[in-house]
Amino acid sequence: MLELHGHLFSSYTWKALIPLYANGTPFTFVPMEDGKPLHQQFCGRVHPGGHIPVLVDDGKVIVEATTIVEHLAVHHPGPAPLIPADPAAAVAARMIDRVFDNYVMGNMQRVVSAHFISRDRPEMGLREEPIAEEVAAGKKRLNQAYDWLETWLGENTLPPHTSLVTCAAAPSLFYADWVEPIGPARPRLGSLRAELLALPPVKRCVDDARPYRPYFPLGAPDRD
Structure with a gap:
């Protein structure tokens, strides 16, 4: 029912993954296709700026990481208080x-x-x-x-x-x-x-992104 399109090394993809992990929300992660320009990929076609991540909820496309968090808080709530009640x-x-x-x-x-x-x-x-x-x-x-x-x-x-x-x-x-x-x-x-x-949800993002550290253009530090 839920698909998150993005890249495991992307900071904004993390922003959308963290609430999904925190609430144990079932979803399918759809990674970007290696070697294919972003504007030719799904996110590039459905996002007005051609960016990641993109959430697809029962056919409805949700763009922008902050909006994805807000959408999850409304439509897929769980134990994590994503948006304060007050x-x-x-x-x-x-x-x-x-x-x-x-x-x-x-x-x-x-x-x-x-x-x-x-x-x-x-x-x-x-x-x-x-x-x-x-x-x-x-x-x-x-x-x-x-x-x-x-x-x-x-x-x-x-x-x-x-x-x-x-x-x-x-x-x-x-x-x-x-x-x-x-x-x-x-x-x-x-x-x-x-x-x-x-x-735990953040640690999972960090660990899943480790294979991509060599691509960090400044050189990833030997820590974290």
């Missing part, structure tokens, strides 16, 4: 979801994309040298997001796992720390990353 808490969760997606994940991907010949066609290969200005700008903005989150975490409480925030924060912090380490100066954010990586 409206004010739900607003806060959605705000932090956007912060992780736009300013942590987004700037991490900005640095990674600087290594590709074409941002939209990564299958075209890597540059001999990354675009230095993009790398510097992405890391600067990433550090800005880290500092904001470190302060926010000291003043607020996150919803219990597994929530929309978990789904956004886990892949964002996992990969962002590879690009620009969070460091000891941000103990709350560093602790959150460690806490998230210990969660």
Whole structure:
């Protein structure tokens, strides 16, 4: 009944996988076809931006990872409180979801994309040298997001796992720390990353993605 189309190394695919794993929701994972450009694949045809992941629920196509989490919360609820029941808490969760997606994940991907010949066609290969200005700008903005989150975490409480925030924060912090380490100066954010990586649904995503680490253009660190 449920199909999730994506790639096991994709941060946004993780975002959709985490709630499925957390709630034990039956689904079929449909991986991308190796060697075939994304725009020629199912997700490229049905997503308005040609992106992954895409959820198919009884024939209905759901695009965008955040919307997939929201859809699962409504149509396939389980023990994991994906969206807080309190409206004010739900607003806060959605705000932090956007912060992780736009300013942590987004700037991490900005640095990674600087290594590709074409941002939209990564299958075209890597540059001999990354675009230095993009790398510097992405890391600067990433550090800005880290500092904001470190302060926010000291003043607020996150919803219990597994929530929309978990789904956004886990892949964002996992990969962002590879690009620009969070460091000891941000103990709350560093602790959150460690806490998230210990969660069974997140650990499953990390382990399933291990075979693809050699493809990380900056070189995957020998940890995690």
